Amino acid sequence: xxxxxxxxxxxxxxxxxxxxxxxxxGVSFSVARGEVFGFLGPNGAGKSTTINMLCTxxxxxxxxxxxxxxxxxxERDDVxxxxxxxxxxxxxxxxxxxxxxxxxxxxxxxxxxGVIPARMRQMLEMVDLWERRDQPVLTFSGGMxxxxxxxxxxxxxxxxxxxxxxxxxxxxxxxxxxWDYIRALxxxxxxTIFMTTHYMDEAEQCDRIAIMDRGxxxxxxxxxxxxxxxxxxxxxxxFMHYTGSAIRDAESSSATDLNRVLTRxxxxxxx
Amino acid sequence: xxAVAVEVVPVRVPERSWRSEARAVxxxxxxxxxxxxxxxxxxxxxxxxxLLFLFVLGSGxxxxxxxxxxxxxxxxxxxxxxxxxxxxxxxxxxxxxxxxDREFGFLREMMVAPVRRSSIVVxxxxxxxxxxxxxxxxxxxxxxxVHVPYDPLLLLGLFGLLLLLAFTVTAFGLLVAVRIRxxxxxTSVMQMLVMPMFFLSGALYPVSxxxxxxxxxxRLNPLTYAVDPMRRLVFDHLAISDAARRTLDAGVTWFGWRxxxxxxxxxxxxxxxxxxxxxxVQFARTE
Numbered sequence: 001x002x003x004x005x006x007x008x009x010x011x012x013x014x015x016x017x018x019x020x021x022x023x024x025x026g027v028s029f030s031v032a033r034g035e036v037f038g039f040l041g042p043n044g045a046g047k048s049t050t051i052n053m054l055c056t057x058x059x060x061x062x063x064x065x066x067x068x069x070x071x072x073x074x075e076r077d078d079v080x081x082x083x084x085x086x087x088x089x090x091x092x093x094x095x096x097x098x099x100x101x102x103x104x105x106x107x108x109x110x111x112x113x114g115v116i117p118a119r120m121r122q123m124l125e126m127v128d129l130w131e132r133r134d135q136p137v138l139t140f141s142g143g144m145x146x147x148x149x150x151x152x153x154x155x156x157x158x159x160x161x162x163x164x165x166x167x168x169x170x171x172x173x174x175x176x177x178x179w180d181y182i183r184a185l186x187x188x189x190x191x192t193i194f195m196t197t198h199y200m201d202e203a204e205q206c207d208r209i210a211i212m213d214r215g216x217x218x219x220x221x222x223x224x225x226x227x228x229x230x231x232x233x234x235x236x237x238x239f240m241h242y243t244g245s246a247i248r249d250a251e252s253s254s255a256t257d258l259n260r261v262l263t264r265x266x267x268x269x270x271x
Numbered sequence: 272x273x274a275v276a277v278e279v280v281p282v283r284v285p286e287r288s289w290r291s292e293a294r295a296v297x298x299x300x301x302x303x304x305x306x307x308x309x310x311x312x313x314x315x316x317x318x319x320x321x322l323l324f325l326f327v328l329g330s331g332x333x334x335x336x337x338x339x340x341x342x343x344x345x346x347x348x349x350x351x352x353x354x355x356x357x358x359x360x361x362x363x364x365x366x367x368x369x370x371x372d373r374e375f376g377f378l379r380e381m382m383v384a385p386v387r388r389s390s391i392v393v394x395x396x397x398x399x400x401x402x403x404x405x406x407x408x409x410x411x412x413x414x415x416x417v418h419v420p421y422d423p424l425l426l427l428g429l430f431g432l433l434l435l436l437a438f439t440v441t442a443f444g445l446l447v448a449v450r451i452r453x454x455x456x457x458t459s460v461m462q463m464l465v466m467p468m469f470f471l472s473g474a475l476y477p478v479s480x481x482x483x484x485x486x487x488x489x490r491l492n493p494l495t496y497a498v499d500p501m502r503r504l505v506f507d508h509l510a511i512s513d514a515a516r517r518t519l520d521a522g523v524t525w526f527g528w529r530x531x532x533x534x535x536x537x538x539x540x541x542x543x544x545x546x547x548x549x550x551x552v553q554f555a556r557t558e
């Protein structure tokens with residue numbers, strides 16, 4: 001059994017390789033309970049692969065990780081019972097209504113039928129979709145769908161909520177309201193939030209930030225400490241400082257390799 | 272918002288048990304029924320082809336067939352086969368929803384839930400089978416139009432056989448579906464498999480006195496063993512001459528031995544269970 005004061009997430013020398021490609025090369029970090037943890041990095045840095053391992057969708061090649069005190073490889077079901085997920089790509093059933101989508105989730109997670117209606121109502125009210133509960137998701141806008149996914153991810157009261165770019169493609173109003181939910185949750189249920197984002201103003205709101213690049217963890221600290229460490233006012237500059245300015249292309253590894261060589265050469269000559 | 276301290280409704284996710292798996296199977300099954308109930312286009316479009324076969328082909332060929340059907344309407348003869356056809360199309364469509372779920376993301380929601388992969392496949396199979404049997408039942412309601420009596424025992428028996436076949440065909444569809452990632456490829460693969468299966472099954476003709484090559488293919492075709500008991504059951508309830516019965520319902524034989532209906536049903540069931548088991552193994556391996 002896990003003890004109640006173990007960290008929400010504990011990652012130790014985690015590695016994932018696909019054939020010859022090393023997507024994640026020995027990453028270690030830990031996230032405290034109730035923390036809002038930002039996980040940043042350029043495209044193809046290995047963020048999604050890491051998240052997939054943490055939420056048991058991919059098996060680590062080596063190393064270990066514990067989420068809410070459970071091992072992601074050996075105790076997959078226990079991990080799944082304690083996490084919530086909101087993916088980058090939508091995973092709703094568009095032909096069902098908002099309420100039917102939540103009901104389906106509650107049944108899959110084995111939630112006590114007696115509390116389902118009240119909990120569903122609470123979640124739907126939180127994301128302002130209670131009035132629209134009986135309409136098919138197909139009729140919802142992008143922002144409404146994302147809010148519904150967040151409500152669903154929280155329905156079973158997860159200890160850790162993974163948000164993979166939860167606000168991408170949303171208008172500023174929706175983005176800001178999503179941040180309100182995140183903060184409210186953290187306060188009322190003590191949920192740990194593990195999120196990826198490309199928006200630096202959002203990263204700024206995290207308690208701590210980890211920056212990943214080329215499968216490795218580059219740096220991990222509070223936003224303020226990170227800015228101080230490179231003498232920058234903006235997090236964008238911190239990000240560029242640690243990951244370089246070359247544009248990444250996750251698909252063409254040869255181009256990335258070339259960029260890496262060039263960047264290293266330029267950095268070396270500058271020193 | 273957010274500043275208001277809301278009273279939290281506490282929930283807990285229990286440890287996995289046979290009960291939680293049963294709930295997962297049930298909700299996956301229910302989802303298929305819900306979607307069937309709301310998707311009228313699907314109900315109608317999947318009926319068009321069987322209706323064409325039954326009423327257009329059946330009426331059109333009646334003049335040619337009259338000489339050899341001993342006075343029995345051709346539509347009556349092919350009715351059991353057309354029932355199977357309606358069901359096969361619907362079962363394939365249900366299997367296709369697995370490919371759609373993968374393509375449009377919903378599968379991920381089920382994959383990360385704390386339930387066994389096998390529960391998802393079993394729920395899908397039962398859901399698809401129920402929907403396909405219901406689709407078959409809609410055709411069954413037309414029995415009177417083709418001189419098949421509305422005898423409660425006959426209808427009940429036919430519905431039971433429809434459920435059995437629906438289960439096996441859906442399991443077959445799912446086995447194909449777990450390997451395929453794009454809906455387009457699934458549709459064409461299915462087209463390639465379903466039409467030959469249907470034509471070889473004897474759904475549209477009696478299966479005695481066929482050329483050897485066709486007889487061989489017919490006996491190897493699993494669908495044959497689903498159509499035959501249905502035809503037997505229908506002919507049991509028709510008031511026709513013995514000569515007509517002998518010609519039109521000669522039945523499936525292995526080296527001259529008439530295969531009993533129970534054996535045929537056991538073949539269909541065993542095949543269904545084997546296909547489902549294979550689909551589960553394949554599905555558990557993905558991702």
